[in-house]
Amino acid sequence: MNEVTVEAATETPPLAIVCGQPYQDLPKDLYIPPDALQVFLEAFQGPLDLLLYLIKKQNLDILNIPIAQITRQYIAYIDMMQGLRLELAAEYLVMAALLAEIKSRMLLPRQPEVGEDEEDPRACLIRRLQEYEQMQRAAEEIDRLPRQERDVFTVAADVAMIEIEKRQPDLHLAEIMLAFQDVLRRVEQLSHHHITREPLSVRERMSTILETLKNADNLVFSALFTVSEGRHGVVVSFLAILELCREGLVEIIQSEPFAELRIRNRTAAG
Amino acid sequence: METKRIVEALLFAADRPMTVKQLQNVFPELERPDSGEIQAAIEAIIEDYRQRPVGLCLVASGYRFQVREEMAPWVSRLFAEKPPKYSRALLETIAIIAYRQPVTRGDIEDIRGVSVSSNMLRTLLEREWIKVVAHKETPGRPALYGTTRQFLDYFNLASLSELPTLQEIQEIQEFEPASINTIQSDQEQSENQAEEEQADAPVAASIE
Amino acid sequence: METKRIVEALLFAADRPMTVKQLQNVFPELERPDSGEIQAAIEAIIEDYRQRPVGLCLVASGYRFQVREEMAPWVSRLFAEKPPKYSRALLETIAIIAYRQPVTRGDIEDIRGVSVSSNMLRTLLEREWIKVVAHKETPGRPALYGTTRQFLDYFNLASLSELPTLQEIQEIQEFEPASINTIQSDQEQSENQAEEEQADAPVAASIE
Numbered sequence: 001m002n003e004v005t006v007e008a009a010t011e012t013p014p015l016a017i018v019c020g021q022p023y024q025d026l027p028k029d030l031y032i033p034p035d036a037l038q039v040f041l042e043a044f045q046g047p048l049d050l051l052l053y054l055i056k057k058q059n060l061d062i063l064n065i066p067i068a069q070i071t072r073q074y075i076a077y078i079d080m081m082q083g084l085r086l087e088l089a090a091e092y093l094v095m096a097a098l099l100a101e102i103k104s105r106m107l108l109p110r111q112p113e114v115g116e117d118e119e120d121p122r123a124c125l126i127r128r129l130q131e132y133e134q135m136q137r138a139a140e141e142i143d144r145l146p147r148q149e150r151d152v153f154t155v156a157a158d159v160a161m162i163e164i165e166k167r168q169p170d171l172h173l174a175e176i177m178l179a180f181q182d183v184l185r186r187v188e189q190l191s192h193h194h195i196t197r198e199p200l201s202v203r204e205r206m207s208t209i210l211e212t213l214k215n216a217d218n219l220v221f222s223a224l225f226t227v228s229e230g231r232h233g234v235v236v237s238f239l240a241i242l243e244l245c246r247e248g249l250v251e252i253i254q255s256e257p258f259a260e261l262r263i264r265n266r267t268a269a270g
Numbered sequence: 271m272e273t274k275r276i277v278e279a280l281l282f283a284a285d286r287p288m289t290v291k292q293l294q295n296v297f298p299e300l301e302r303p304d305s306g307e308i309q310a311a312i313e314a315i316i317e318d319y320r321q322r323p324v325g326l327c328l329v330a331s332g333y334r335f336q337v338r339e340e341m342a343p344w345v346s347r348l349f350a351e352k353p354p355k356y357s358r359a360l361l362e363t364i365a366i367i368a369y370r371q372p373v374t375r376g377d378i379e380d381i382r383g384v385s386v387s388s389n390m391l392r393t394l395l396e397r398e399w400i401k402v403v404a405h406k407e408t409p410g411r412p413a414l415y416g417t418t419r420q421f422l423d424y425f426n427l428a429s430l431s432e433l434p435t436l437q438e439i440q441e442i443q444e445f446e447p448a449s450i451n452t453i454q455s456d457q458e459q460s461e462n463q464a465e466e467e468q469a470d471a472p473v474a475a476s477i478e
Numbered sequence: 479m480e481t482k483r484i485v486e487a488l489l490f491a492a493d494r495p496m497t498v499k500q501l502q503n504v505f506p507e508l509e510r511p512d513s514g515e516i517q518a519a520i521e522a523i524i525e526d527y528r529q530r531p532v533g534l535c536l537v538a539s540g541y542r543f544q545v546r547e548e549m550a551p552w553v554s555r556l557f558a559e560k561p562p563k564y565s566r567a568l569l570e571t572i573a574i575i576a577y578r579q580p581v582t583r584g585d586i587e588d589i590r591g592v593s594v595s596s597n598m599l600r601t602l603l604e605r606e607w608i609k610v611v612a613h614k615e616t617p618g619r620p621a622l623y624g625t626t627r628q629f630l631d632y633f634n635l636a637s638l639s640e641l642p643t644l645q646e647i648q649e650i651q652e653f654e655p656a657s658i659n660t661i662q663s664d665q666e667q668s669e670n671q672a673e674e675e676q677a678d679a680p681v682a683a684s685i686e
Contacts, residue, residue, distance in 0.1 A: 130647045132589055138577055139569035141642035145633045150561035151550045152634050155282040155532045155543040157324040157335040157490035159345050167353040168397060171361075173425045173433075179358065180365035181439050183381060204430035207371050207416035210404040248407060249372070249414070266407045279531040279549040284556055296555050323487035341487040347504050348488055359604045384600045388559070 205240035210249065213265040218253070221261035273303045274311040281315070287332035360390050364399060368421070368433060372403050372414035391415070399424070481511050482519040489523070495540035495631060538630030538637060571598055572607060576629070576641060580611050580622035599623070607632065 146152050209224055225237050241263060244250040253262050277293055290308045297303060303311075312326065312333060319325045319335075327336045337345055363386060366378050378386050394400045403416040417430065427433065485501055498516045505511060511519075520534065520541060527533045531549050534541055545553050554561065571594060574586050586594050602608045607629035613619040625638070635641065 127647075128589075128591075132591065134644055134647060135570055135573050135577070135589055137645050138642065139566065139573040142573055142576070142633065143564065143569050145635070145642070146547055146550075147634060148632045150554070151547055153283045153545040153550065153553045155490070155545060156285075156493060157282075157337045157487075159337050159491045167349070169353045169356045171356060171424075173427075175361055176365045176368065176425075177434055177439055179361035180369060182358075183362050183366060184436070184439070186383065187381060201429065201431040203369070203371050207403045210372060210414065210416075214404060249404065265404065275531040276549065276552045279545045279553055280556060282532045282543075283545050283553045296552065323483045324490045335490070337487050337491050341484065341491075344484050344487060344504060345491045347506075348491060357604065357606075384597050384604060387605070 201236045202239045202243060205236050206244050206249075209237070209240055209244060209263070210265070213250065213263065218262045218264040221252070221263060224263060273307055274314055277308060277311040278315050281326060281333055282335055284334070287329050287334040289332040292332065357390075359384075359386075360393065363390055364394055364417075364421075367394070367400050367415050368417050368430065369436070371416040374406055374412040374414055376412060481515055482522055485516060485519040486523050489534065489541060489543055492542075495537050495542040497540040500540065535634070536636045537634060538627040542631075568598055568601070572602060572625070572629070575602075575608050575623050576625050576638065577644060579624040582614055582620040582622055584620060 148154070212224070213219060221241075224241065225234050241250065241252070245252060249266055251264050251266055253264055254260075255262070276297075280293060280296055281288055290305050290312070293308050294302055294305060316326045323341050324335055324337050326333055359382075362382055363378055366381050367373060370377065370381070375386055375391065391400070395402075397420075398418055399421040400415045401418050402413040404414045405411040406414055422429065484505075488501060488504055489496060498513050498520070501516050502510055502513060524534045527543075532543055532545050535544050567590075570590055571586055574589050575581055578585065578589075583594050583599065599608070603610075605628075606626055608623045609626050610621040611624040612622045614622050630637065630640075
């Protein structure tokens with residue numbers, strides 16, 4: 001949701017040291033809040049955004065943008081962004097190219113016959129800037145509107161005393177499966193998630209074991225196996241315990257050599 | 271006076287019955303009214319609502335506003351309508367819990383790639399299809415969710431192992447494109463429902 | 479009189495906003511009050527609660543009882559979970575959809591200048607703040623998004639017209655042909671500033 005902040009947070013944990021280079025004094029004009037690059041990046045979510053910031057910083061009249069100056073600063077920022085390996089950098093480059101184009105067109109003498117109906121490229125850029133600024137303001141206003149969960153709380157009177165059968169939505173198993181299939185397909189597209197194909201019964205057993213442990217501080221290893229389930233059941237339980245152990249949810253303890261193994265809920269252990 | 275207004279707002283907004291003590295604890299320590307003051311506020315509120323179709327009642331775990339019993343026939347009619355449909359997001363969430371349990375909300379979010387609303391989990395907990403099986407020993411001690419007996423019963427399964435395996439799901443995907451159409455038509459159906467709702471819109475407009 | 483009592487009970491019992499029409503439909507056909515009668519009952523209830531810390535309000539999908547805004551600080555103390563904060567990216571996206579609807583993802587990207595992640599649109603779709611209203615008849619048939627009544631409900635609005643008014647866009651003056659000179663002098667100016675900027679440059683470099 002918040003691409004920029006997340007990126008920044010993972011890429012540059014400490015503010016004072018960047019790529020091994022510690023530096024204390026933030027340039028006065030670069031950003032105001034002392035508390036981070038993230039904030040700074042927040043303010044630079046998009047190239048137009050960045051441009052606006054620059055315009056404001058230099059107290060520039062939006063209707064008279066000195067393109068050359070901005071382009072130069074802009075490129076400095078792009079370099080920095082690339083240094084941080086932000087995916088955004090690519091977007092910024094497009095904007096820099098646009099600026100450069102506008103600049104070059106402004107430097108060329110105007111051809112009188114085209115000049116009439118061709119729009120001034122600065123006018124076009126300015127319109128986009130204004131439009132975006134308008135939407136940024138609107139976003140701030142929306143953020144200030146009273147909203148549910150923060151300022152507006154709905155009210156309800158209880159109806160539990162009244163006998164009502166509240167009808168619940170019907171669901172077919174196939175719908176769940178198809179939903180899961182969609183998830184799998186998406187995950188595959190993203191590819192960096194791994195859904196391992198484990199036998200289901202192991203995961204089910206994991207839940208069962210956790211629940212059993214909820215009611216006891218620890219349990220003897222053998223208590224988690226049911227002989228009547230046969231070899232298959234034992235294997236499933238064993239795999240479930242190993243998996244729980246691997247995920248750090250339970251621990252296997254042995255008080256002394258050859259003593260019987262006990263399983264303890266990591267939760268209970270605190 | 272102000273205490274009474276606050277207590278009234280709290281009792282209406284709380285999603286559970288509140289004891290005098292719990293009501294007290296909502297106030298910051300320095301301005302906390304004593305239990306007598308809260309009790310007096312409660313009595314006054316009970317009195318205020320005596321003639322109304324809702325009222326403040328004392329139940330085992332505290333005070334709560336309730337619709338009066340004589341309104342039961344009307345309230346039942348309200349809930350008798352067609353149940354809403356579950357969203358795609360909710361289906362995916364229950365699927366992930368079923369196949370990947372025990373999972374935390376964070377795990378589900380990782381797999382789905384979007385945040386999971388608390389409402390969705392609440393809906394599933396209320397339906398008793400999922401339950402908290404334990405808490406994970408990581409910062410914040412997030413709840414680990416698993417499916418319930420009721421979930422299996424609803425789908426007529428003896429155990430989770432009767433759920434189709436991931437392999438089988440993949441195969442459906444490959445060999446039965448028809449089943450995907452089914453879902454799509456479902457989706458269209460819900461879009462149609464959305465349109466029906468649209469039909470109500472002018473009514474809402476005429477309310478203004 | 480009885481109509482008013484029933485309407486009040488229904489509004490308190492319902493877990494969603496109710497329109498006049500929906501309230502009417504709860505009554506059996508033969509004793510169904512007309513919309514005027516329901517509307518009158520609603521007005522009377524609004525009046526009855528005027529002095530209370532909860533009140534009946536109109537939002538996009540109907541009427542609902544809610545806690546008065548000035549009581550919000552107290553009520554929020556009831557809930558352990560902090561209210562969600564929304565990222566700037568998400569707020570800007572929803573603002574663009576709200577004010578410019580129907581818009582395609584491309585339209586949003588044009589205004590914001592950066593690509594809009596699919597996750598963000600999914601999040602908004604799942605929250606039911608936006609929906610696909612149609613598809614644009616251009617190559618690829620991109621989805622056109624619009625806001626929903628749930629979006630308005632969440633922000634306590636009865637209709638889109640209640641959204642804050644947009645700040646006016648300044649008229650763009652025609653650029654004089656002389657502007658080429660301005661640009662050139664800009665360049666000189668920037669040449670001079672280049673030295674000042676040099677001072678900044680190492681900072682940007684050291685960030686790398």
